[in-house]
Structure formats: structure tokens, C-alpha cells
Amino acid sequence: MDEDDVVRLSGVTKTYWLGKVPVTGVTEVSLTVRRGSFSVIAGPSGSGKTTLLNLIGCIDRPSRGTVTVCGKDIARLADDHLADFRARTIGYVFQTFNLIPVLSAYENVEYPLLLTRTPVGERQRRTQAMLEAVGLADKHGQRPNELSGGQRQRIAIARALVKDPGVVLADEPTANLDSRTGHDIITLMRAMQQRLGTTFIFSSHDPDVMAQAEDLFLVRDGALVDRQVGDRA
Amino acid sequence: MTTITIAYRNIFRNRRRSIMTMLAIIVSAMAVVLFGGYVAMIMLQLETEFVRRSGHLQIFRAGYFDFGAGQPEAFGIGGYAALIDRLRADLVLAPKLRVVTSTLAVTGIAGNFAEDASKTVFAQGQVPSERERMRHWDDYGVGSGRHRTSALSDDDVEGGVIGIGVARMLFLCDDLGVNDCPAPPADLTTRVVTAQDVPDEDFSDLTALDAVEPAHTDPRPKLDLLAATAGGAPNVVSLAINRAESQGNKVIDDNFIAMHLTLAQRLVFGRGTPKVTAVVLQLVHTADMAAARAYLTRLFVAEGLPLEVRDFKDLNPRYGQITGLFRAIFTFIALIMGVIVVFTVVNTMTMSVMERITEIGTLRALGLRRGGVRRLFVAEGLMLGMIGASLGVGLALAAAAAINGAGLTWLPPGNADPVDFKLVTVEAPQLVLSAWVLLMALAALSSLLPANKAARMPVVDALRHV
Numbered sequence: 001m002d003e004d005d006v007v008r009l010s011g012v013t014k015t016y017w018l019g020k021v022p023v024t025g026v027t028e029v030s031l032t033v034r035r036g037s038f039s040v041i042a043g044p045s046g047s048g049k050t051t052l053l054n055l056i057g058c059i060d061r062p063s064r065g066t067v068t069v070c071g072k073d074i075a076r077l078a079d080d081h082l083a084d085f086r087a088r089t090i091g092y093v094f095q096t097f098n099l100i101p102v103l104s105a106y107e108n109v110e111y112p113l114l115l116t117r118t119p120v121g122e123r124q125r126r127t128q129a130m131l132e133a134v135g136l137a138d139k140h141g142q143r144p145n146e147l148s149g150g151q152r153q154r155i156a157i158a159r160a161l162v163k164d165p166g167v168v169l170a171d172e173p174t175a176n177l178d179s180r181t182g183h184d185i186i187t188l189m190r191a192m193q194q195r196l197g198t199t200f201i202f203s204s205h206d207p208d209v210m211a212q213a214e215d216l217f218l219v220r221d222g223a224l225v226d227r228q229v230g231d232r233a
Numbered sequence: 234m235t236t237i238t239i240a241y242r243n244i245f246r247n248r249r250r251s252i253m254t255m256l257a258i259i260v261s262a263m264a265v266v267l268f269g270g271y272v273a274m275i276m277l278q279l280e281t282e283f284v285r286r287s288g289h290l291q292i293f294r295a296g297y298f299d300f301g302a303g304q305p306e307a308f309g310i311g312g313y314a315a316l317i318d319r320l321r322a323d324l325v326l327a328p329k330l331r332v333v334t335s336t337l338a339v340t341g342i343a344g345n346f347a348e349d350a351s352k353t354v355f356a357q358g359q360v361p362s363e364r365e366r367m368r369h370w371d372d373y374g375v376g377s378g379r380h381r382t383s384a385l386s387d388d389d390v391e392g393g394v395i396g397i398g399v400a401r402m403l404f405l406c407d408d409l410g411v412n413d414c415p416a417p418p419a420d421l422t423t424r425v426v427t428a429q430d431v432p433d434e435d436f437s438d439l440t441a442l443d444a445v446e447p448a449h450t451d452p453r454p455k456l457d458l459l460a461a462t463a464g465g466a467p468n469v470v471s472l473a474i475n476r477a478e479s480q481g482n483k484v485i486d487d488n489f490i491a492m493h494l495t496l497a498q499r500l501v502f503g504r505g506t507p508k509v510t511a512v513v514l515q516l517v518h519t520a521d522m523a524a525a526r527a528y529l530t531r532l533f534v535a536e537g538l539p540l541e542v543r544d545f546k547d548l549n550p551r552y553g554q555i556t557g558l559f560r561a562i563f564t565f566i567a568l569i570m571g572v573i574v575v576f577t578v579v580n581t582m583t584m585s586v587m588e589r590i591t592e593i594g595t596l597r598a599l600g601l602r603r604g605g606v607r608r609l610f611v612a613e614g615l616m617l618g619m620i621g622a623s624l625g626v627g628l629a630l631a632a633a634a635a636i637n638g639a640g641l642t643w644l645p646p647g648n649a650d651p652v653d654f655k656l657v658t659v660e661a662p663q664l665v666l667s668a669w670v671l672l673m674a675l676a677a678l679s680s681l682l683p684a685n686k687a688a689r690m691p692v693v694d695a696l697r698h699v
Contacts (some may be wrong), residue, residue, distance in 0.1 A: 012591045059598050059692040078603045087600020096695075098595040102242035159599075 006167050006199045007176035008035035014051050025051035026222045029064070032202055033167070033215065034229075038193050040202045040213035048222040049203035050171055056201060057169045058086050070166040085116050087115040090197075091168035093158030093189075095175045097152040099144040105155050106125035106131065112163045130158040133195075134188065140174055150181035154188065163194060167199040174206050236297055238606070239584030240612035243585070244620075248460075250581055251455040255621035257577040258672055261570035262625020263632065265668040269313070270633055270656035272559045273664060277373040277654055283545045283552055285368050288332065289522045291527065291548060292316070295539045297510060298547070303338055305501050306463035312356035316512055326527055329521040331370065334363035337497040343472075343490060344678060352402050353396075356458065358497025358509075361385035369535040384475035389426050390493045391451070398487030400477035407478045415468040435592040440689040458490070460500050470500045481649035486574025533614045541656040571675055578614055578679035579638055586610065586687045593687050594695025605686040609688055614671060614680025626665055633658040 007030075014025040026048040033039050033056075041049045054060040055067050057165050060075045071091050077085060092098075099108045110127040118126070122154045131137045134154040136147075144152055153173060170189065175183030182226075188211050193200045202209055210216060218226035244251045286606040294301065294308045300309030307378040310316065313543075317333050320326055335360035344351035365383040384394045397414070400406050406414030462468045470494055480486045498507035516525060526542050533540045545550050584595070593606055641654035658665060 042476065054665055054693050059696070067562065080604070082604075083597065083600050085600075086598065088597075090600075092595075094595070096591075098696075100239075100592060100595070102239060116607075120545050148424065174615040 006035040007031075007201070008066075008068045009055065009062075010066045010068075012052075012055060012062045012067060013113055014055060014060065014061045026055075027220070029219070029222075029224045030065075031217055031224060031227065033199060036184070036193075036197045036199055037214045038190060038212060039217065040204055040210050040216040041215075041217045041219060042203075042205055042210050043219040044205060047219045049205075049219055050129045051222070052217075052219065053169050053201065053203045056091050056167070057092065058082050067176075067209045075159050077144050087112065088163065089156040089166040091163065092163035093153070093156050093168065093173045095171035095172040097144070097149070097156045097176070099152055099155055099159075101144050104141050104143055105135050105136060105147065105151075108144070108155055109162050112159060113207050116163055118163075126162050130162045132206075133161075133192065134158045148181075149177050150184060153177060153181075153185050156182060157185070157189060157192065161196065161198060164196070165198065167201060170195075170200065170202045172204050172206070173202065174204070179208070182206065186212055205223075236608050237375060237616070240609060240616050243609075244613050244616055247585070248590075250584065252415055253579040253616050255624065256578050258618060258621025258627065259572055259625035261574050261669055264566060264570050264627035265567050265660055265672075266626055267632060267656060268563060269664045269668065270629075270658040270661065272563045273657035273661045274375060274655060275559055276556050277375045277646055277657060278577040278698055279552055279555055279646070280545075281371060281375055282645070282648050283549045284324055284372075284515060284519065285370050285549050287545050288334075288367060288515040289519060289545055290514040290516070290529065291336075291543050292512040292540050293510065295541045296376045298543055302340075303512070305508070306461075309502075309510060310335075310512065311508050311511055313652065315645045317529070320422060320512070320514070326525060328426050329516050329518070329525055330514060331517045332363055332367050332513070332515040334360050334367070334513050334515075335494060336499065336511050336513055337494055337508070338510045339458075339460050339497050339501055341500070343399065343403060343457050344457045344459065345405060346457060346639055348530075348565050350403045351401065353488070354399060354458070354490050355472065355485075356492055356497060356500075357661075358492055358494040359385065360387065360494050361389075362387045364491075367513075368601075370515055372518055373657075374660065375652070375657065382479070384489060389473075389475070390495045391455070391471065391473045393490055393520055394474045395456070395474055395477050395491075395493040396486035396489035397465040397477045398479050398483060399490060400474075402487065403456065405454050405456075405474060405477065409474060418475070418535045443607070452652060456490075458492075458500055462501060462503050463505055464503075464651045468503055470496055470665070471494065479649045481644075493531075507556055509691055536593070559568065568646045570689045571671075574618075574672060577681055578617060578676045581617070582610055582614055582680040582683040582684075586683045588688075590690065590695050590698040594692050594698065597690075597692040598696060607681075609689040610684030611677050611680050613630075614684070615677035617680075618673040618676025621676070622669045625672070626669050630658055661666045 011031050016025055018223045019136060022121070028033050029052065041052055043049050045181060051060070055062055055150055056069060058069060061075055072085060074085070097099070100111065103111060106127060108121055109130055111125040113126060128137065131140055135218055138153060139151060141173045144155070147155065173183055177185060186209055189200060194196070202213070204210065216228040217224060243616070292310070294310050297308035313335050317335065320333050321330065339356040339358065341354060341356060342351050345355040361383055364385070367381065385392055395405070397411055400409050400411050400413050404417065405411075453475065456472045456474060458472055459467055459470050460467050472490070480489050494509070502508060514525070518521060522544055526544055529542045549662050596606060637655045642651040643654045644651050
């Protein structure tokens with residue numbers, strides 16, 4: 001694995017079982033994602049984008065092939081080690097924001113640092129800085145249900161970036177937002193990626209997102225059908 | 234922000250459901266503490282009553298307990314005064330002792346010849362002042378009630394107390410002012426003594442006794458007590474009845490006579506060496522009973538004394554029966570309450586897990602371990618239990634204080650006199666603490682099942698859940 005590659009998938013196949021019927025999520029996918037890149041896995045609904053993202057995000061294991069993230073073969077890690085690895089290495093931005101409703105905006109952003117047992121002073125400094133970076137420092141005490149969709153997604157972005165992860169995965173992060181807010185979110189993420197040098201991998205079929213991609217992977221029916229690698233943006 | 238903080242906030246997400254769950258725990262805690270306090274009250278009052286009547290320990294001549302009833306002459310303890318002195322001076326035993334006294338149990342016939350009535354009785358010779366002291370034992374503070382002062386006194390050797398049944402059957406109700414005494418059947422009141430009724434026996438000894446006794450100036454009603462002496466000859470003494478008292482038990486009421494020890498000894502031993510059937514020991518604390526009994530047993534074996542020791546539980550088998558019954562009822566109620574708590578908490582936590590599947594997936598995706606998810610839900614169950622049990626115990630203590638402060642009295646099983654109705658709650662901290670801890674533990678354990686379900690959920694499936 002090239003040191004510049006933060007993610008490598010080699011011959012990855014994922015099969016789900018729907019009762020007793022096997023359903024193939026992705027078939028024989030091999031790809032690499034460059035460190036610090038802004039990559040998009042694009043394709044129509046049901047093409048296998050989310051499956052690939054789940055495998056890269058270490059919340060699923062391949063049926064066949066290897067998935068290596070930041071140098072770790074995830075198939076070799078036990079469940080608790082995989083959880084610890086996710087806590088340190090992977091940032092998530094979900095389509096439906098998935099903020100914890102009983103936590104304030106500040107606490108939501110702070111939460112990943114609790115999982116990595118970051119010292120309290122460092123935790124406060126980074127959380128505050130991240131809230132300021134996404135422009136929501138003044139909303140720190142508000143619960144998710146007191147925030148707009150765009151604000152929630154900003155908090156989710158801050159939560160994903162606060163632990164300085166090796167890779168941030170965003171599963172159709174604009175799908176639940178209006179086009180203007182969606183555009184603002186993509187712009188924010190792009191800016192953060194450029195500022196922090198973090199690797200971003202999106203799954204999306206939003207043209208606005210695809211237009212921002214440096215590396216674009218097109219999937220269809222579970223197979224990687226095209227890749228456009230290089231600074232496309 | 235810890236697991237506890239998150240758990241605390243989560244339990245108020247669905248307030249109504251959490252409140253209903255807490256209510257079940259509150260009711261359970263109240264039921265356990267209040268009924269436990271009631272059972273503890275019964276046990277302590279029962280123990281107090283028995284210890285007041287028969288002391289903690291009684292020393293008998295070996296074999297008396299099983300074979301000696303009604304045979305004081307054969308199973309009497311001679312030299313009992315020396316034995317009592319010895320016990321009172323014993324360095325190990327003395328600090329534990331409150332009262333050491335002696336008693337003589339006699340079976341005989343009590344006759345009210347003025348009414349041509351007689352019946353068999355069970356008489357107990359006592360040292361009145363020492364018995365009176367025993368009646369004030371109240372180690373647990375539950376026996377205050379309404380004290381009946383003793384009708385016997387050390388100076389009144391001829392005086393006695395009889396059960397109300399004895400008074401009734403010997404037609405002494407009017408003389409003794411016993412209320413609610415039913416009128417005897419007509420054939421008893423109109424009975425005429427005929428020559429055929431008089432047995433053809435020689436009563437010259439008895440009449441001779443009357444002849445030597447001084448003329449009575451004592452206005453109290455009298456009974457003549459007839460018993461066999463140690464030598465087997467009949468003997469009679471006259472008992473002046475001070476009062477008829479309820480003994481809380483019909484069989485005892487119908488047969489009981491308490492009298493001065495000296496008079497009882499005069500009846501059984503005449504002018505011979507007086508003996509007693511038992512030396513009664515009342516301890517300061519019941520907690521010392523087993524140790525004192527073991528010590529005495531060792532002492533008697535070491536010194537070759539033909540004596541045995543019995544405790545109040547041996548002497549009053551009803552104590553074990555009654556306490557056993559109430560313990561069983563308490564256990565049953567506690568189990569029912571426990572089952573209700575388990576089902577309620579399992580239901581609540583299962584609903585909570587089902588409603589938060591996506592959230593569980595999110596937490597796992599962020600890096601929370603399975604154990605972390607399990608801890609979160611167990612903490613929620615524990616917190617429901619803690620709040621519910623704390624409120625329940627607090628309310629139970631307040632209710633107990635209100636009940637105890639109301640000045641109610643009641644007649645516990647086996648008691649002759651009413652005593653204060655005082656639920657034993659604060660005085661039994663182990664009961665309150667156990668109820669509190671067990672309910673919390675039960676709530677936490679009940680949430681383990683749904684917590685495990687949440688922890689084992691595949692992350693991908695949880696995130697996909699709508």
C-alpha cells in the first residue's frame with residue numbers, strides 16, 4: 001500500500017443475506033483513496049455506494065477481499081478494537097445528521113473526544129474551535145431539535161472533524177437539505193478539507209457534490225465502473 | 234459528561250413511560266418497606282412479649298422440659314438460690330444479665346368451695362418484684378403500649394392472679410369485677426349438692442388444716458389450691474385473688490394462676506426443702522442469647538450439674554410458627570413486587586432500545602464499544618431504579634412516621650395487652666437499605682436483557698433502521 005493511500009480496497013465483495021437469499025452489495029471492487037483527497041463515490045440508488053462507505057468506515061466487514069484503512073486491515077481487528085479504531089480514525093457525516101438528541105451542540109461535538117479519552121482542557125479547546133470553524137459557537141448550548149437542518153449538519157461536520165480523523169466519510173450529506181443549504185454544506189466541507197488536509201470520502205449522486213470531487217468513483221450494480229483520479233475540482 | 238449524565242437525560246425523553254416505571258418501583262419499595270416494617274414490628278413485639286413472660290433462657294433440671302411437666306417434686310432444682318447467686322456473680326454472664334429469678338410450675342386443683350366449683354389449674358410460683366422487672370424489658374422500644382402493673386407483690390405471700398377463664402369457671406367474675414363474663418348455664422347455677430354428690434372420702438386432713446388457720450379477715454375472694462406434695466400426700470393452700478387477667482390465649486386463661494413463689498413452694502414441698510422448676514434468665518440483649526446459652530451449657534457439663542438450658546423459642550413454639558408465617562408472607566409479597574419491577578423495567582428498556590436503534594448505530598459508528606452501549610442502558614435502568622427506590626423508600630418512611638405518630642395501638646398475636654402500633658422502619662435500617670439496594674439492583678439487572686440486545690445489534694443494520 002502506497003503511503004499516500006489512506007484507503008485501499010482489494011477485490012472486495014460484500015454479500016448480505018435477505019433471509020436465506022444472498023444479495024450482493026458490491027462485487028470485486030478494488031480502489032485506493034489518496035491521503036488528503038476529496039473523493040466521491042457516485043452512482044444511482046442501490047448501486048452499492050453506502051456499502052462501500054460502510055466497509056471503508058469499518059462498520060461492516062467484507063465477505064471477500066481486503067479493506068485497509070490507514071494501514072489497518074479491518075478484517076483482522078476484533079470488534080472492540082474496530083470500535084476503538086473508528087473512534088480514533090474515522091469521522092462520520094450522515095444523511096440524517098444523526099446527532100444525539102439528549103446532548104447539546106457542544107456536547108455532540110465533544111462526544112468523540114470522550115471516546116478517545118482526550119484530556120478535558122484539550123477537549124474543550126478543540127470542541128470550541130470546531131464550533132467556531134463551522135460558525136455555530138453561539139449555538140453551543142442548544143439541543144439538535146432546536147437547530148435547523150443545515151445547522152445540524154454543520155454540528156455533524158464539527159463532530160466528525162473534532163478528533164482530527166484519518167478519514168471523514170459522508171453518506172449523502174446533502175440529501176436531506178435544500179439545494180442552497182446543501183451547497184453551503186459542501187462548500188464548508190471543502191473548505192475544512194483544504195484547511196485541515198483531512199481525507200473526505202462522499203457517497204452521493206448530487207451533481208454539486210460530484211463537481212467538487214478530486215477523485216470520482218462511479219459504481220453501478222455493485223461494481224466499480226469508472227474512476228476519475230486527479231484534481232478534478 | 235459521562236454515561237450517567239447521558240443515561241439521566243435519556244430517562245426523561247419519554248417522561249410518561251419513565252414516570253409509570255418509577256411509579257411501579259415506588260409502589261414496590263413502599264410495599265416492601267411498610268410491610269417489612271409491619272412484619273418486623275410483629276416479630277419484635279412478639280419476642281418482647283415472650284421475653285417478658287418467660288425470659289430469654291430457662292435452666293431446668295435435665296429431663297424436665299420433656300418429661301417433668303406436672304412433676305415439680307421429681308424435677309425440682311434444689312439449692313437454686315446458690316445457683317442464682319453464682320450466675321449473678323459470674324464475670325462472663327453477669328454483664329449480660331438483666332434479671333435472674335426462679336419459678337415453680339405446679340399443676341393442681343383450684344376450688345371455690347363457696348360456689349361448689351373446682352377445676353384443674355396450672356399455677357406458677359413467682360418472685361413478684363423480679364417478674365415485674367421482667368415485664369419492663371424493651372430492648373427494641375416496641376413494647377411500651379399500656380402497661381399493666383403487677384397485682385402481685387413480694388410482701389403479699391397469700392396473693393395471686395388468675396386467668397379470666399379460671400374466674401369464670403369458678404364463679405368469681407362478680408367478686409373480681411370481670412367484665413363481659415357470660416352467665417353460666419342454668420343447670421350449673423341451680424345445682425343443688427346432694428348427699429350422692431359428696432364422695433365417700435376422708436377429708437379430715439383438709440378440715441384439720443382449716444382448723445389451724447387463723448380466721449380470715451382478708452376481704453379478697455379466696456381459692457383453695459390442692460396439689461400433691463413431694464411425698465405424694467395432698468396439700469392445700471389458700472390463695473387470695475387480687476385480680477383476674479386476660480392471658481391472650483383461652484387455654485391459658487382457663488387454667489392459669491400466678492402466685493407468690495413462697496406459697497407455691499409451701500403447696501408442693503410443705504415444710505420440706507423448697508425447690509423451683511426453673512431458674513429464669515432475662516438478658517439485656519437478645520443478641521447475647523446464643524452465647525449465654527452455650528456458656529451455660531458448657532458450665533453445667535464442666536461442673537457435672539444435671540441441668541439443661543432452653544431459650545424462649547424452645548419454650549414458646551408459637552414464636553417460630555408466627556414469625557415463620559409472616560416471613561413467608563413478606564417473602565411472597567417481596568417476590569411479587571420484584572416480578573412487577575422486573576417486567577416493568579424490561580418493557581420500558583426494550584421500548585427505549587427499539588426507539589433508539591439508529592442512535593445506537595450512530596454511537597457504535599462513532600466508536601462506542603458494545604460494552605459502552607450495554608453500560609448506557611444498564612445505567613438508565615439503574616437510574617430508574619435509584620430514583621424510584623429512593624422516592625419509594627422516602628415516601629414509605631414518611632408514611633411510617635405518620636402512622637407511628639398517630640398513636641394507634643393494637644393487639645399482636647399472642648399478646649394479652651394492646652401495644653403501640655409502631656412500624657419498624659428507621660429502627661431497622663437493614664430492611665430499608667436492603668429494599669433500596671435490591672430494587673436498584675433489580676432494575677439494573679432487568680435492563681441487562683434489552684441492553685445486551687442493543688449492544689449486539691450490527692452497526693450497519695442499526696444505521697439502516699428507520
